[in-house]
Amino acid sequence: MKGKDMKRVLALTAAAVMLSGMTGCKGKDSGSSDTSAMPDTSGVSSAAEETTEEAAETGTAAPVTGTKEAVSDTDAVSDTKKAKDEKDSTVTTAADSSGEQALFEYNKDGAVSFNEPAEEQSDSDLIEAGQALFRSACETDWSFTVGSPYELDMSRYLENKFGWKFYLVTTPGKNSIADIEKDYYKVFSDRYPTALSEVFMEDGSNVYSLNGERGINNYYQYSQITEITSRTEDEIFFNVRNYYDNSAYGGPGPYEQDEEFSAVIGSDGVWKAGKFRLPY
Numbered sequence: 001m002k003g004k005d006m007k008r009v010l011a012l013t014a015a016a017v018m019l020s021g022m023t024g025c026k027g028k029d030s031g032s033s034d035t036s037a038m039p040d041t042s043g044v045s046s047a048a049e050e051t052t053e054e055a056a057e058t059g060t061a062a063p064v065t066g067t068k069e070a071v072s073d074t075d076a077v078s079d080t081k082k083a084k085d086e087k088d089s090t091v092t093t094a095a096d097s098s099g100e101q102a103l104f105e106y107n108k109d110g111a112v113s114f115n116e117p118a119e120e121q122s123d124s125d126l127i128e129a130g131q132a133l134f135r136s137a138c139e140t141d142w143s144f145t146v147g148s149p150y151e152l153d154m155s156r157y158l159e160n161k162f163g164w165k166f167y168l169v170t171t172p173g174k175n176s177i178a179d180i181e182k183d184y185y186k187v188f189s190d191r192y193p194t195a196l197s198e199v200f201m202e203d204g205s206n207v208y209s210l211n212g213e214r215g216i217n218n219y220y221q222y223s224q225i226t227e228i229t230s231r232t233e234d235e236i237f238f239n240v241r242n243y244y245d246n247s248a249y250g251g252p253g254p255y256e257q258d259e260e261f262s263a264v265i266g267s268d269g270v271w272k273a274g275k276f277r278l279p280y
Helices: 003-019 046-058 073-081 123-145 177-184
Strands: 062-064 091-093 104-106 112-114 152-159 165-169 200-202 207-209 220-231 235-245 254-265 270-273
Touching: 104 123, 112 123, 123 177, 123 220, 123 235, 123 254, 123 270, 152 207, 165 200, 177 200, 177 207, 220 254
Parallel strands: 062 091
Antiparallel strands: 091 104, 104 112, 112 270, 152 165, 165 207, 200 207, 220 235, 235 254, 254 270
16 A cells, blocks of 8 residues: 555544544434434444543553555545544554554644645645544534533532523633633634633633533534635635435435635644534
């Protein structure tokens, strides 16, 4: 296998395993009455799962290797629909047998980091990296705006003008919305505004989380980046296509909706999500 092909396979394998911790960019299973995203481990090899779980327990990164058989073209297209309820695992790509590094990887925070200059890569490689970042953005945004990534005291809360309850965050070191933003901006760029002020409140000494458990669109299936639409010196804009299918609910059948997604490239070469909307 040529070095370029191996790089692509390693990157796709890492992305597929990273997705095993996601719940945000996945459609709801047909026939379920639960409005939360349902875990679905189809398409993720048991060996990869075991390795990732081991890493989560030990706090170390799980090296991922793969072959074309392990990650098919179908997997690459539909992987935003696959999810596994597993948190806090760190996934990085690994060198192949020749010692050559993968083109890009997830860093410890879930952002995308290139091992070679991104500006020298082909559009197809950049799209693959954009897809990986989009998955991580989905997981992160879902965690912060739908549920809560923090420990909560459900007996202590504030209410906003609509009567919504915001519960006390008890995770050490999280005392303000500014503290929350620091975590969010590990995957997202601060170039764009966030909706965190809508799902977190503070009272001067503590911060509170809505923990709303918002429902999702029953028709949503998966998302796929289709092309690069424009680029600047430090930002790449992509078209992301969200796929829906309401035929199981008596509707006319599959349909698509395009959105703009961007990757902001830091001075350190790390890609963070810029313009983004969680598909639902």
